[in-house]
Amino acid sequence: MRALISVSDKNGIVELAKNLDKLKVEIISTGGTAKKLRDNGIRVKDVSEITGFPECLNGRVKTLHPKIHGGLLALRDNSDHMDEISKLNIEPIDIVVVNLYPFKETILKENVTREEAIENIDIGGPTMLRSAAKNYKSVSVVVDPNDYEVLIKELEGKGIVSEETNLYLASKVFQYTAHYDSLIFDYLKKENNSDIFPKYLTLTYEKLEDMRYGENPHQKGSFYKEVSKDTGNLTEALQLHGKSLSFNNINDTNGALELIKEFDEPTVVGCKHANPCGVGSGENLLTAYKKAYEADPISIFGGIIVANRKIDEKVAEEINKIFIEIVVAPDYTSKALEILKEKKNIRILKLKDLNKVSESSYDLKKVLGGLLIQDKDTQLFKDNKYEVVTNRKPTKAEIQDMIFAWKIVKYAKSNGIAIAKNKQSVGIGPGQVSRIWSCKQAIDHAEEHLGKEILIDSVMASDAFFPFADSIEAAKEAGIKAIIQPGGSIRDEEVIKACNEADIAMIFTGMRHFKH
16 A cells, blocks of 8 residues: 655644554655655655656656556556556555645735745645545545544554545545635736636635524534635634624624724724614713613613724723623723623623724625625715705714714615714614615614604714605604715605705715615
């Protein structure tokens, strides 16, 4: 029995080779792997001894030879194959242990050059893996160090590896090489600025963890990470306290995280079921938190809080007055952590680059039998401009509050309405099938939690145009004095007229923000 070993990741390789040596398996190897094995007292034959041809082109060509691939691909139960390799003086290779040049690690390095990345594209390795995996009935191929024990256990117990195990190992090979090739494609696509929506789209992610369950207890779920240099994403968060996050925890926290990245000043976002329920900005984080909490003290209970500044003792004390599922911040004072950890069931996450906007180009939505893909909604206004369309012009304070509300409604499920005052969300109406329902819901919430008077001189944001003037009438009755919306309805003139009659200022952004 012969094994070919050539690995970039050398974890566990010496122990594996020693076990193979004990089993009287002849070991063939290359370059650094061969040196490491010899340094540990393991007998090794160089590939060049097998092929009769030296490594060349600075190691670019080592294993691309008929004496290697003939030994891998020959069907053992095909007499013609066996006769042919015998005549060609080719011996079968029964075990392949290979993992590839560290392309991912290379491209994730800072200031990596294209030449360096290209040199770390493995050619011989994937070819050997695919040859061995294609002939899985006769060849055991191991790409994952976690499977070394599987290989040795069967060899020690039976003297051979079962076809069932070989099939399992072969399937992992194609998973691995597909992932590897996808990384290369994605890197080159970015290097030549090609279409972000190519004809063939292959996405590659790496599993971070299996969830206890998915969206519901009867569903299975896992959490995967995109391979990129991006920071500031939930995949990079460090959990400081509490039990592991659930599928829904991660989805809901991401909703709050996306929203808070819109703000530069101290801001706190409260979130429930991936919808913002309370948002506040202020001169300091304590003021921002109190605004977010007071905006909807009922919904925020059992919800998620994300802050874009370090949480100190005073903020932690306020948070601990109620039950919060998850707190996320770029950092915490030691005293704040001590206070928050008093609550056994709270999850505390530290996300160093929380304010950094993701460079990921895709927003994905899975549908039955397909995938919807779009680039990310990274803008607020069309051409970074907005247009006042009413007789009454908004005040500077109203404009600030309208932009604040516009950021919030961008992340509320459509149809979405957000009402704000003094950089505090006072009412949010997400996810209704009628825009007037969303409008009334936002008004009702404001009246319930903060009182009717809070609506006087407040502002309203709508994620899409008003199809009728009924929402303007509701805003007028509530005391709202300024509205921001995309415009673009065939009834825009009717809506503008209603605003003029109500002495309400209105801004058109020229850009809607549906979030389905």
